[in-house]
Amino acid sequence: MNDKTTGRDIEAILEDFISRDPANTLKNEVNEKAFDKPLVGFASGDDPIFEEYKDHVGPFYMTPWEIFALTYNDLEIKPDELTVISYILPQTTATKKDNRKENFYPSERWARARIFGEETNTALRRHIVESLKAKSIRAVAPALTPQFNVRISPEYGFSSTWSERHAAYAAGLGTFGLCDGLITPLGKAMRTGSVVAQMHIPATSRPYTDHRAYCLYFAEGTCKKCISRCPAGAISESGKNKQICKDHLFPVTSSYVKQNFGFDGYGCGLCQTGVPCESGIPPGKNGRSDS
Numbered sequence: 001m002n003d004k005t006t007g008r009d010i011e012a013i014l015e016d017f018i019s020r021d022p023a024n025t026l027k028n029e030v031n032e033k034a035f036d037k038p039l040v041g042f043a044s045g046d047d048p049i050f051e052e053y054k055d056h057v058g059p060f061y062m063t064p065w066e067i068f069a070l071t072y073n074d075l076e077i078k079p080d081e082l083t084v085i086s087y088i089l090p091q092t093t094a095t096k097k098d099n100r101k102e103n104f105y106p107s108e109r110w111a112r113a114r115i116f117g118e119e120t121n122t123a124l125r126r127h128i129v130e131s132l133k134a135k136s137i138r139a140v141a142p143a144l145t146p147q148f149n150v151r152i153s154p155e156y157g158f159s160s161t162w163s164e165r166h167a168a169y170a171a172g173l174g175t176f177g178l179c180d181g182l183i184t185p186l187g188k189a190m191r192t193g194s195v196v197a198q199m200h201i202p203a204t205s206r207p208y209t210d211h212r213a214y215c216l217y218f219a220e221g222t223c224k225k226c227i228s229r230c231p232a233g234a235i236s237e238s239g240k241n242k243q244i245c246k247d248h249l250f251p252v253t254s255s256y257v258k259q260n261f262g263f264d265g266y267g268c269g270l271c272q273t274g275v276p277c278e279s280g281i282p283p284g285k286n287g288r289s290d291s
């Protein structure tokens with residue numbers, strides 16, 4: 001194993017991909033970039049938080065060790081030999097600006113970012129894995145494994161066997177908002193991804209102890225802007241109703257995207273745009289200051 005690869009090296013792999021790779025595209029006429037400069041964080045494979053996720057979500061939830069051991073058929077590997085690389089891909093200024101203006105359907109850029117941007121994200125996951133393998137570092141992207149699928153959690157309903165947002169939380173990249181999105185230093189209008197690698201990179205500190213610290217509603221009882229932004233009534237003070245949200249995505253937005261933008265897609269993200277947490281941690285007692 002190559003022990004010399006640093007966290008900065010990993011960041012450079014991601015930044016280079018996002019700034020130069022043609023796979024970072026909305027696939028519109030002028031091939032605009034899908035995402036701006038990423039933010040990267042790291043968590044140790046033996047962080048107890050991953051077992052806590054399993055306890056909360058259900059036994060089907062996979063730890064970094066389980067994913068890695070299954071992928072490489074290596075039960076000897078120790079959790080502390082692994083690092084979870086997590087990243088945030090912020091939506092571009094143009095995409096956010098367009099979606100801010102919408103109040104029912106997604107803007108074209110947003111819908112493109114949901115479909116073609118996620119293709120970018122998939123390509124990035126693969127690129128990180130291949131870049132590490134080229135350095136003789138074994139790595140796997142959990143979301144691209146055969147074990148990745150959606151189950152029903154007794155407590156949370158539809159839940160996947162690995163959560164990119166929870167990996168990002170573990171890697172110090174953000175906390176959850178009332179609408180369920182992850183509020184990061186680059187905001188909530190983003191996509192996220194992760195890779196588990198056999199390497200040691202110091203964990204990024206988590207500048208929070210509460211998993212909802214950055215949300216103004218949970219921190220101060222204010223805001224609730226995502227409730228009024230949701231065209232489907234899926235968000236309330238109790239959180240997001242995943243089924244109502246899903247029923248809006250399919251078929252309401254999927255039909256609209258096909259008819260108006262000419263590709264098979266869907267999307268919404270109104271709760272991620274035109275809200276105080278759209279592009280950063282909103283000012284407040286647990287977030288950044290106004291200064």
Ligand code: SF4
Nearest residue numbers: 177178216223224226
């Ligand atoms: S819009 Fe307001 S209430 Fe909703 S997640 Fe963001 S900060 Fe929290």
Ligand code: SF4
Nearest residue numbers: 230245268269270271
């Ligand atoms: S994605 Fe759209 S439908 Fe779903 S919760 Fe957010 S605003 Fe509501």
